[in-house]
Structures are given as C-alpha cells and as structure tokens.
Amino acid sequence: xxxxxxxxxxxxxxxxxxxxxxxxxxxxxxxxxxxxxxxxxxxxxxxxxxxxxxxxxxxxxxxxxxxxxxxxxxxxxxxxxxxxxxxxxxxxxxxxxxxxxxxxxxxxxxxxxxxxxxxxxxxxxxxxxxxxxxxxxxxxxxxxxxxxxxxxxxxxxxxxxxxxxxxxxxxxxxxxxxxxxxxx
Amino acid sequence: xxxxxxxxxxxxxxxxxxxxxxxxxxxxxxxxxxxxxxxxxxxxxxxxxxxxxxxxxxxxxxxxxxxxxxxxxxxxxxxxxxxxxxxxxxxxxxxxxxxxxxxxxxxxxxxxxxxxxxxxxxxxxxxxxxxxxxxxxxxxxxxxxxxxxxxxxxxxxxxxxxxxxxxxxxxxxxxxxxxxxxxxxxxxxxxxxxxxxxxxxxxxxxxxxxxxxxxxxxxxxxxxxxxxxxxxxxxxxxxxxxxxxxxxxxxxxxxxxxxxxxxxxxxxxxxxxxxxxxxxxxxxxxxxxxxxxxxxxxxx
Numbered sequence: 350x351x352x353x354x355x356x357x358x359x360x361x362x363x364x365x366x367x368x369x370x371x372x373x374x375x376x377x378x379x380x381x382x383x384x385x386x387x388x389x390x391x392x393x394x395x396x397x398x399x400x401x402x403x404x405x406x407x408x409x410x411x412x413x414x415x416x417x418x419x420x421x422x423x424x425x426x427x428x429x430x431x432x433x434x435x436x437x438x439x440x441x442x443x444x445x446x447x448x449x450x451x452x453x454x455x456x457x458x459x460x461x462x463x464x465x466x467x468x469x470x471x472x473x474x475x476x477x478x479x480x481x482x483x484x485x486x487x488x489x490x491x492x493x494x495x496x497x498x499x500x501x502x503x504x505x506x507x508x509x510x511x512x513x514x515x516x517x518x519x520x521x522x523x524x525x526x527x528x529x530x531x532x533x
Numbered sequence: 534x535x536x537x538x539x540x541x542x543x544x545x546x547x548x549x550x551x552x553x554x555x556x557x558x559x560x561x562x563x564x565x566x567x568x569x570x571x572x573x574x575x576x577x578x579x580x581x582x583x584x585x586x587x588x589x590x591x592x593x594x595x596x597x598x599x600x601x602x603x604x605x606x607x608x609x610x611x612x613x614x615x616x617x618x619x620x621x622x623x624x625x626x627x628x629x630x631x632x633x634x635x636x637x638x639x640x641x642x643x644x645x646x647x648x649x650x651x652x653x654x655x656x657x658x659x660x661x662x663x664x665x666x667x668x669x670x671x672x673x674x675x676x677x678x679x680x681x682x683x684x685x686x687x688x689x690x691x692x693x694x695x696x697x698x699x700x701x702x703x704x705x706x707x708x709x710x711x712x713x714x715x716x717x718x719x720x721x722x723x724x725x726x727x728x729x730x731x732x733x734x735x736x737x738x739x740x741x742x743x744x745x746x747x748x749x750x751x752x753x754x755x756x757x758x759x760x761x762x763x764x765x766x767x768x769x770x771x772x773x774x775x776x777x778x779x780x781x782x783x784x785x786x787x788x789x790x791x792x793x794x795x796x797x798x799x800x801x802x803x804x805x806x807x808x809x810x811x812x813x814x815x816x817x818x819x820x821x822x823x824x825x826x827x828x829x830x831x832x833x
Contacts, residue, residue, distance in 0.1 A: 370557060374558065374561075394831075394832060399555060399558055401554035401558060402554075414561070419829055421825055422823070422825045423823070424589075424823050428772075430568065432741040437703055438703070
C-alpha cells in the first residue's frame, strides 16, 4: 500500500515537471521580402502566431496562419496568398524544433540567454531543416523570444517570377517577437 | 509483473511530453472568407462580387473599339476608340464608391457598392457572396431635338443590381446578376422605362496570373426595341504586379449599364443586309492600377 502511495506521489511529481510549457497565441512574425533594388517595401506582419515551448526538454513548436499576414497594400496581400504561398492549399507555416544548447539556457531562472534552435520548417507543403539564433529573456515568469532568420523561398517551391525579381527577393527575412507565458 | 506495469505508468508522463506541443493549444477556431473570386471588381463591362479593399484607390482606364470587321483600313477597329476613365475607392472592405466619365454620349456615372453577405467557411458558413450595387448615369451629350421641352431628369439613368456569386475552389468563380435599369426618357414606345435583366458571369483561372472571364446579360422580350440584342463579352485578365489588364471581345460599345444592357446593337455574328455573315465583335480593354491611400490599421 505504501509503495502505491509513493508511486502516485512520484507520478504526480513527474507530471508537474513535464508540464513546464510556455505558450503564446499572439506572437508577432514579420516577413520581409524586399529586394535591395525595390522602390516599395514588400513586408507583412502577423500578430497571431502560436508557439509552445517545453522548457524541460527545449522542444519548441510554431504555427502561423498565412492568411493572417497583413500587408500595407491589399493587392500585395492578395498576390502573397494567391500566387506565392497558396494559402488555400497550404494554410499554415509550421516549425518544430529543439533548443540545442539547452545546458547554457536555464529558462527557470530570470536572465538573458542566447539560444540556438534547429528543426523542421514546413511552408508551402515543403519541409526543410533550418537553424536559427534567438534571444530569450526570462523575467517575471515570462519568456520573451526574439529571433531572426532567412528562408530561401525557391527551396519551398515558391518561385519569384523574373518580372518582379527586382522587387521581391528570393531570400526572405523572418523576424520573430513573442512573449511566452506559462501554460496552466 | 506489477513492477512492469508500475514502470510503464512511470514512463507515461514522458509519452505525453513527446506528443505534439501545439496540440496543447487546442484547435484554433477561425472564419475563412473567400478572397480573390475575381481579379478585379469588374468582370468585363459590369461589376464582379469583388470590392476595392479599404483605403485603396483604383484608377481605371477602359477603351472599346469599333467592330473588328472593318479590317486593316481601320486597324481592326482600333481607330474608333471610346474611353471611360474612373476612380474607385474602398471606404471599408465591404463598402466602396466610384465614379467615371465615358466619352460615348458624354456620360458621367457614379456608384455605391456594398457586400451584404460574404462567402465563408469555418466557424461560420455562408455559401455565397451577395453584393448590392446602385449606379446612376447622367447623359450630358446635347439633346437631339433642342425644340422639345427637354428636362435635366431626361438625362438620368439608374441601375440596381444584386451580385450573387460563389468561388468554387481556386480556379472557378460564378455569379448571377439580377439587374434593373431605369430610364427616365426612352427612344421609342417599344423601349420601356424599367428594364429587367439577368446577368451571368464567370472566371476561370488559367494560371496564377491569367484568368478567362465571360459575361452575358439576358434581357427578356418586350422591354427594349427589337433591334437591340443581348450583351456577350469574353476576355482575359492578366495581372502584372500593381496592374491588372483586362483584354476582351464584346459586342457592346458601351461601358455603362444602361448602354450595354439596353442598347447593344449587333450580335457577335449576324446576317448583313446583303445576306453575308457579319460580326459585331469589338476589341476592348480595361486597365486597373491601385494605390494605397490609407494603410491598414492592423499595421499600426
């Protein structure tokens, strides 16, 4: 009987430990595909990116609804959805990865950390391995994530026609700014 | 034996951890509105279910030419050009206004267009988009008979139209357009003041940047003089960054509702006075260029 009680205590403890998940549903992701020769900015922003980070294992996942990207120009937004990412067929961009330098990052303690994340990025039906560097700021029980990386759009089957290549770059820059809160 | 089970139980939380982290957030519930059913807010002569987006100004220049049958002498009709230039503006994503000037009959036109229902799926399901259009036209050309008691109201024409459309998948969009054209002054007693018509139009995307459009307006008998025929237009939409070029063939020289619905004179193909096969096909194009006047507030 004692053994069983002990077991439940251990079980309960393990479960609590494993529930060290942090999340957001309103992460900001900025997409910048402006070519250096472009007279206008090819930029978009979404404020509804989802992310879950398990601080005990360093596993991290992202999902962004492509239709939520807002452009300054409505026509650009239409072209983005219709001609480039084809958001009807592939509604989401997702990333599933792992913080590789977890030993240097103690997310249970306040402080600023540099994290290296590698994982699989899925966009436009194509999955590729990517690595990105990010800054993690832990304070007051929240984790702020700032990261930036590039995506080679043709790698994901997103082709930039020569007609617009002086405006739209193949090498899109992605900037992430999100604040993760503990999941209850 | 029991120990094995206990071990399994102990491992259980680890299994939980290994599953999809995003699943912990639950399924996001969203409403997805159908977008880009047509490339612009016009099919060819008439409107499509699309609106100009909020804060966007759309400058349009359109031409219709003489019948192609004139041959090289007239460079296939291009010598006889009529023009409409106009501005459309999106007040909200559902409400837009516009105005234009037509060289034919020196007509000024203005309209208000409102999306009553938007096709969507997800947490809310609406199968069609329904748009209402109210358009007024002022014919400013000099009265043919100055000795008649001509009033300003004789110059006015009104159009009310419902556009009921649906996007079927990525490529195909179809719409029905029940239409009423009111004319204060008509040419003959055969021509009624109120003309009811039914339009049908469609878009089929040939590639990401090219679409095929068709538009037909049917006017039931007994409303317009028998010399007038129904309007049929077929064309291509070609999109190049900020411009949309709409190139088409039509039998209507007019770009105003009262013109192409009630005053189209020649069929695509008809028998001429000498019994030979003739064609009333004309070439035409619309060019649309958009400018963002007010930036979306989501970006601020």
